[in-house]
Amino acid sequence: MLEIHNICKSFRGVKVLETIHLHIEKSAIFGLAGPSGCGKSTLLRCIQGLETLDQGTVNCRGRIGFMFQDFQLFPHMTVLQNLTYAPDLKDKDKKAEHRRQAESLLRDLSIEFKGDAYPKALSGGQKQRVALARGLMANPDVLLCDEPTSGLDVSTTMDVVALLKSINKQFAVTIVIASHDLDFLTKISDRIALLKNGALAINIDPKQYADPVDFLKRYY
Amino acid sequence: MHRIIVNFKYIGSGVALTLALLLGSLSIGVALGVLFSILRYSGISRLFINGIISVLRGTPLILQLSFVYFIVPSILGFKLNVLSAGIIAFGINSAAYIAEIVRAGIESLPQGQFEAAKTLEIPTFYMWRDIILPQVIANIFPAMVNEVIALLKETALIAIIGGMDIMRKAQIIAAEQYDYFMPLCIAGIYYYTLVLFIEFLGRRVEKWKFHARNS
Structure with missing residues (x-):
């Protein structure tokens, strides 16, 4: 559904994304994890076309929708x-x-x-x-969500998990979520990629791990 | 008492020219000011527009008015009447200040509003017309009311090229009657009343137009 090939992006000489390769399946919920400033939002913006790529390509079969961290309603x-x-x-x-x-x-x-x-x-x-x-x-066909739970309490975060899952099911839409909240991501995602300093550190299926949060934290 | 009433009437007959100058130059000022500020965001014209704005803000209005009235006709080969020269000079000068006000309004908007419009595939013209400018207008409205009030007071400069506005008529009476106090007070009353009316109108529009979304 979404192929990200060899993406590089830098701002004023500072590398923010370094040779990112990702393949995201149709109708999957894909989590992008990592500490603040690791390049998650920049990667989403590159996929959406809000940033020009220094190198690499993004191939998406279908339309892309974007949900901003601060919503940006008019x-x-x-x-x-x-x-x-x-x-x-x-x-x-x-x-x-x-x-x-x-x-x-x-x-x-x-x-x-x-x-x-x-x-x-x-x-x-x-x-x-x-x-x-x-x-x-x-x-x-693809919905990009940038930090959809930032600033929300635990109960509302659980509502968001349910909401995104139901949207994913009901509309068969591929959802890519950037978040630093590992608990939230492991509850919702089919796969999680962890970015560190702009590079891809690991890409896992959280269901394969007894404690995926603990496993991911090792790469933080 | 009779003299006061006669003077009031005579000076009041200059209100029409003052208002014509205000409305004419405000129309030019708003149209050009918004155009200047939008063109500033399109790479090539930025330097040119910045240059024009810098010159207009950096030279006295009285000089610009004299230039439009005395120099421009000799260059272009036709005569401008007092009203047209005033509207053009005050309008262009006001455009420079309005462009700065609009720029501040645009820059106060989050970058995300432009990006949201882009992700929704809203064409540039509609983005400016329906997304950006309505928000900018709401943000800059109080500053624009200030600009209208400043412009109203600046129209008094029309007297230097012979425009018979409130101020000029007050000066004529002062010269005729060897008394500056009364005509200047009357002129002041007219200007102050107009300013109060503009403030009142501004508050009403602000409440009517921008209240709902903020409540």
């Missing part, structure tokens, strides 16, 4: 407008269909009552759901 638009604006621009004749799709997504994510609210009136968890819904509006 504050002057209501929740429904945030969801439907871009699809409406692409296909003006299907506005009613886009609205129905947005309302259905909000129902799936249990925030259907917030359609007319502005982002400022939403809690962190609700903003995150709206950001997820916006990412899903374009029916992506």
